Amino acid sequence: xxxxxxxxxxxxxxRDRGARRGRLLTSHGPVETPAFIPLxxxxxxxxxxxxxxxxxxxELVLGNTYHLLVAPGPERIxxxxxxxxxxxxxxAIITDSGGFQVFSxxxxxxxxxxxxxxxxxxxxxxxxxxEEEGVRFRSYRDGSELMLSPESSMSVQASLxxxxxxxxxxxxxxxxxxxxTARSTERTHRWLHRSLDWHNRNGPAGQAVFGIVQxxxxxxxxxxxxxxxxxxxxDGIAIGGTLGRNKEEMAQVLGFTxxxxxxDAPKHLLGxxxxxxxxxxxALGIDVFDCAVPTRLARHGMxxxxxxxxxxRIDIRKGYAAGRRGPLVDGCACTACSDYDIDYLNYIxxxxxxxxxxxxxxxxxxxxxxxxxxARAAISSGRFTAYSDAVLAGxxxxxxxxxx
Amino acid sequence: xxxxxxxxxxxxxxRDRGARRGRLLTSHGPVETPAFIPLxxxxxxxxxxxxxxxxxxxELVLGNTYHLLVAPGPERIxxxxxxxxxxxxxxAIITDSGGFQVFSxxxxxxxxxxxxxxxxxxxxxxxxxxEEEGVRFRSYRDGSELMLSPESSMSVQASLxxxxxxxxxxxxxxxxxxxxTARSTERTHRWLHRSLDWHNRNGPAGQAVFGIVQxxxxxxxxxxxxxxxxxxxxDGIAIGGTLGRNKEEMAQVLGFTxxxxxxDAPKHLLGxxxxxxxxxxxALGIDVFDCAVPTRLARHGMxxxxxxxxxxRIDIRKGYAAGRRGPLVDGCACTACSDYDIDYLNYIxxxxxxxxxxxxxxxxxxxxxxxxxxARAAISSGRFTAYSDAVLAGxxxxxxxxxx
Numbered sequence: 001x002x003x004x005x006x007x008x009x010x011x012x013x014x015r016d017r018g019a020r021r022g023r024l025l026t027s028h029g030p031v032e033t034p035a036f037i038p039l040x041x042x043x044x045x046x047x048x049x050x051x052x053x054x055x056x057x058x059e060l061v062l063g064n065t066y067h068l069l070v071a072p073g074p075e076r077i078x079x080x081x082x083x084x085x086x087x088x089x090x091x092a093i094i095t096d097s098g099g100f101q102v103f104s105x106x107x108x109x110x111x112x113x114x115x116x117x118x119x120x121x122x123x124x125x126x127x128x129x130x131e132e133e134g135v136r137f138r139s140y141r142d143g144s145e146l147m148l149s150p151e152s153s154m155s156v157q158a159s160l161x162x163x164x165x166x167x168x169x170x171x172x173x174x175x176x177x178x179x180x181t182a183r184s185t186e187r188t189h190r191w192l193h194r195s196l197d198w199h200n201r202n203g204p205a206g207q208a209v210f211g212i213v214q215x216x217x218x219x220x221x222x223x224x225x226x227x228x229x230x231x232x233x234x235d236g237i238a239i240g241g242t243l244g245r246n247k248e249e250m251a252q253v254l255g256f257t258x259x260x261x262x263x264d265a266p267k268h269l270l271g272x273x274x275x276x277x278x279x280x281x282x283a284l285g286i287d288v289f290d291c292a293v294p295t296r297l298a299r300h301g302m303x304x305x306x307x308x309x310x311x312x313r314i315d316i317r318k319g320y321a322a323g324r325r326g327p328l329v330d331g332c333a334c335t336a337c338s339d340y341d342i343d344y345l346n347y348i349x350x351x352x353x354x355x356x357x358x359x360x361x362x363x364x365x366x367x368x369x370x371x372x373x374x375a376r377a378a379i380s381s382g383r384f385t386a387y388s389d390a391v392l393a394g395x396x397x398x399x400x401x402x403x404x
Numbered sequence: 405x406x407x408x409x410x411x412x413x414x415x416x417x418x419r420d421r422g423a424r425r426g427r428l429l430t431s432h433g434p435v436e437t438p439a440f441i442p443l444x445x446x447x448x449x450x451x452x453x454x455x456x457x458x459x460x461x462x463e464l465v466l467g468n469t470y471h472l473l474v475a476p477g478p479e480r481i482x483x484x485x486x487x488x489x490x491x492x493x494x495x496a497i498i499t500d501s502g503g504f505q506v507f508s509x510x511x512x513x514x515x516x517x518x519x520x521x522x523x524x525x526x527x528x529x530x531x532x533x534x535e536e537e538g539v540r541f542r543s544y545r546d547g548s549e550l551m552l553s554p555e556s557s558m559s560v561q562a563s564l565x566x567x568x569x570x571x572x573x574x575x576x577x578x579x580x581x582x583x584x585t586a587r588s589t590e591r592t593h594r595w596l597h598r599s600l601d602w603h604n605r606n607g608p609a610g611q612a613v614f615g616i617v618q619x620x621x622x623x624x625x626x627x628x629x630x631x632x633x634x635x636x637x638x639d640g641i642a643i644g645g646t647l648g649r650n651k652e653e654m655a656q657v658l659g660f661t662x663x664x665x666x667x668d669a670p671k672h673l674l675g676x677x678x679x680x681x682x683x684x685x686x687a688l689g690i691d692v693f694d695c696a697v698p699t700r701l702a703r704h705g706m707x708x709x710x711x712x713x714x715x716x717r718i719d720i721r722k723g724y725a726a727g728r729r730g731p732l733v734d735g736c737a738c739t740a741c742s743d744y745d746i747d748y749l750n751y752i753x754x755x756x757x758x759x760x761x762x763x764x765x766x767x768x769x770x771x772x773x774x775x776x777x778x779a780r781a782a783i784s785s786g787r788f789t790a791y792s793d794a795v796l797a798g799x800x801x802x803x804x805x806x807x808x
Contacts, residue, residue, distance in 0.1 A: 043748070043752065043757075044757045045759070046757070049759065050743065051743060071754070076727060076751075079727060086745075087748060323480060323483060335453045335455065339453065339492040340491075343490070347447065347476045353447075353448045353450070354758070354765075355450065355453065358452075358453070
């Protein structure tokens with residue numbers, strides 16, 4: 001671990017058992033943690049302007065190196081003055097390394113098993129080869145051959161000018177055997193050092209770098225990886241790769257991985273963000289989470305709601321929502337919940353009106369941010385367990401916060 | 405004409421040659437005219453919440469009887485407390501009669517020639533018969549047979565509770581022969597009286613009714629129609645049907661139609677709304693305009709801009725926009741122009757990001773409203789001709805307003 005406040009500092013302000021409330025100080029301002037990070041995969045959060053995302057309370061978004069490399073390309077973003085200026089976002093940005101995407105293509109349908117994404121690009125993009133040097137793949141845009149390696153990933157992220165870059169890693173699927181995972185994790189560690197070497201020589205002054213702990217579901221490999229990453233001089237630590245087949249396995253993997261990491265390091269759980277995952281992750285000491293779920297669900301007419309028996313989501317296209325008065329979620333401050341009945345949301349969503357997606361994106365993101373704001377407050381006042389229990393029991397988070 | 409302030413009143417505040425600045429007083433507040441009316445065809449303005457539409461300065465939106473009849477149906481909207489409550493819009497609403505849509509299907513591809521719409525529904529919906537009673541058609545939603553007649557159209561509009569209902573009419577395409585147009589116009593007049601009879605007996609107290617002048621491109625038929633409609637006891641007059649093959653013919657048709665209508669009547673030019681059309685329509689004394697163009701263009705990456713040689717639009721997906729610094733339109737107050745370079749809009753539009761459509765809808769609507777606000781101010785100060793000349797010459801409207 002390294003501590004260079006010119007790049008990043010992390011202050012832990014309160015602890016409540018394993019959970020902590022903190023503040024990441026980035027080159028583009030503070031990020032209160034625990035935080036949920038909306039995806040701005042291609043430089044925009046689905047259907048939202050950057051000022052609207054800011055208005056919901058978010059301080060950090062995630063841009064995608066792979067997609068931004070394919071289009072518009074790092075040169076154009078650099079010419080625009082970097083990703084912040086390009087997308088008119090004056091908060092902090094973390095960029096992933098592109099590793100997850102290029103490996104998703106290689107593993108085909110199995111990518112679904114890792115994090116439930118990658119579906120769209122299959123058939124459009126293909127991985128041409130995974131080598132020690134890096135990964136060659138075809139652009140889904142124009143078919144040209146592109147390469148992502150530790151050096152090129154860090155170079156793209158330098159051009160983007162993100163506040164936090166992620167090292168280039170291999171993201172192994174859960175079906176990978178122990179031997180493959182072990183070899184892959186070793187290569188990921190060599191790529192970690194190559195990423196850091198490139199960044200130390202060429203990286204922007206204000207850009208921090210997070211290492212990524214891999215090792216699949218294997219405790220010894222995760223511990224080795226935790227040790228390697230912690231010792232490598234990174235500014236923070238992300239936990240990547242498969243966390244198992246189900247939530248019990250995820251709890252197990254996090255249970256042995258997180259305690260093996262430096263307590264003071266900011267910790268990012270990659271690609272995870274269902275509501276129960278957040279509560280359990282926060283309890284273990286995770287500080288930031290990114291996930292496509294809130295924005296992706298919206299596209300399919302799904303809204304986040306305090307419904308633990310239904311994966312904290314509700315399909316507003318279903319018949320029960322037609323004619324139903326009252327807001328989607330009582331007390332939610334978003335436009336959909338403030339202004340409209342469920343009835344209307346059902347209708348415009350079934351009618352495939354763009355407004356439906358837009359309102360649901362706002363609801364889902366707003367819901368996440370309100371949940372996280374409450375979680376931060378709960379940690380500060382030493383009542384996170386009660387808060388988390390209430391959320392997991394399906395109490396409306398705002399009511400839960402008042403009750404505890 | 406009738407003047408019942410409980411339903412609607414129209415005050416003309418200033419005149420500048422043929423143009424006038426006025427105020428429609430509806431059951432849901434005032435509408436400053438000349439006004440552009442955004443389409444909320446299916447109860448939402450594309451990608452926008454109702455409060456956002458209000459925030460852009462609009463006071464009147466147009467809902468579509470045909471689409472809202474097919475889904476969710478008038479009963480459900482009535483149960484929700486009417487269209488205003490259903491869509492959380494506390495401004496005024498005008499509803500069209502559905503005639504345009506059902507006739508578009510009957511005329512097939514020719515509908516394109518009328519107003520450039522109707523494309524989407526072909527093959528999904530079919531007109532089963534045009535009779536004296538009304539028009540039978542198939543629901544594009546579930547294939548069921550539905551009927552629109554003067555009585556059923558007014559009944560649906562009563563359930564919707566719009567502030568201004570439009571009588572049920574036949575919208576003839578420009579290729580219709582004189583004889584067909586004459587017979588159709590006569591039927592439209594019989595339908596006018598049936599619409600008003602139904603409304604006088606059953607219409608909501610606060611709902612005004614506009615008649616529709618038809619007659620194709622034939623001067624004598626237009627004059628007959630103008631006379632019939634003016635004498636029928638309507639609260640305002642809409643001009644519908646074909647206005648010819650091109651803008652010169654439209655100017656001709658409006659040139660003999662508008663002067664034959666009562667000066668004091670509020671006048672709505674149906675489905676017309678390109679920027680030059682607005683300027684010419686305002687000069688002739690048109691008070692309100694509705695048009696799908698601003699929202700439809702946005703879906704195709706097109707932004708309104710002061711470019712008369714390019715139909716006042718710009719395709720931001722084209723190559724010249726890539727890498728281009730500066731706002732889409734100087735001085736435009738919308739989010740796209742305030743926050744982003746053209747470069748970014750080009751990229752997200754080419755990437756088919758939902759945010760691109762959302763930003764362009766807001767730009768196009770905002771642009772229209774700013775243009776209309778300037779036009780109103782210009783009329784009040786007796787400089788509308790200079791203002792219109794500047795707009796038609798491609799000066800940024802805001803700059804033009806300062807210059808004149």
